[in-house]
Amino acid sequence: MPVSVISSLSLFARERALHTLLNARGEGQRPAQVLTLDVLDQTREGEFPFKLTRTTATTTSVSTLPVEAECVSCATGALVDEALESFDDDSELIIALPTAISVAGTLQFAENRACTVRNVVTALDITTFEDDLWARRVLADSGVTPRPHRRANPR
Numbered sequence: 001m002p003v004s005v006i007s008s009l010s011l012f013a014r015e016r017a018l019h020t021l022l023n024a025r026g027e028g029q030r031p032a033q034v035l036t037l038d039v040l041d042q043t044r045e046g047e048f049p050f051k052l053t054r055t056t057a058t059t060t061s062v063s064t065l066p067v068e069a070e071c072v073s074c075a076t077g078a079l080v081d082e083a084l085e086s087f088d089d090d091s092e093l094i095i096a097l098p099t100a101i102s103v104a105g106t107l108q109f110a111e112n113r114a115c116t117v118r119n120v121v122t123a124l125d126i127t128t129f130e131d132d133l134w135a136r137r138v139l140a141d142s143g144v145t146p147r148p149h150r151r152a153n154p155r
Contacts, residue, residue, distance in 0.1 A: 017123035
């Protein structure tokens with residue numbers, strides 16, 4: 001199964017990239033299948049609720065699913081692994097990752113399933129990139145916590 005993966009710090013940039021990939025498909029190609037993953041507000045420690053939107057040529061289904069995992073990236077990887085097993089092998093699968101999730105873990109699952117990774121897209125909105133990069137959720141997910149300014153060479 002050919003797979004394309006979209007990652008982004010911005011939900012709007014991710015949606016534009018998905019729209020662009022879908023519209024760039026050539027005549028005669030089978031419609032792509034799409035899995036869009038969004039993380040909802042965490043309510044319990046160690047459990048990450050996700051909204052999954054699965055789109056095929058004929059249907060769109062939306063569901064919410066709590067996933068137990070150590071981190072949101074691990075939970076995302078588990079969902080991608082499960083999705084790679086459940087989608088049709090003959091047409092391309094486009095996976096739109098939750099914002100601020102690295103594509104590296106997703107690629108690992110695709111390789112483990114002997115999928116062909118066709119595209120890896122990191123979608124950016126240049127007008128909001130700096131704000132997105134320094135957003136608290138991005139810093140928290142990466143393990144960085146804000147600290148008071150320190151001088152590098154105190155004298």
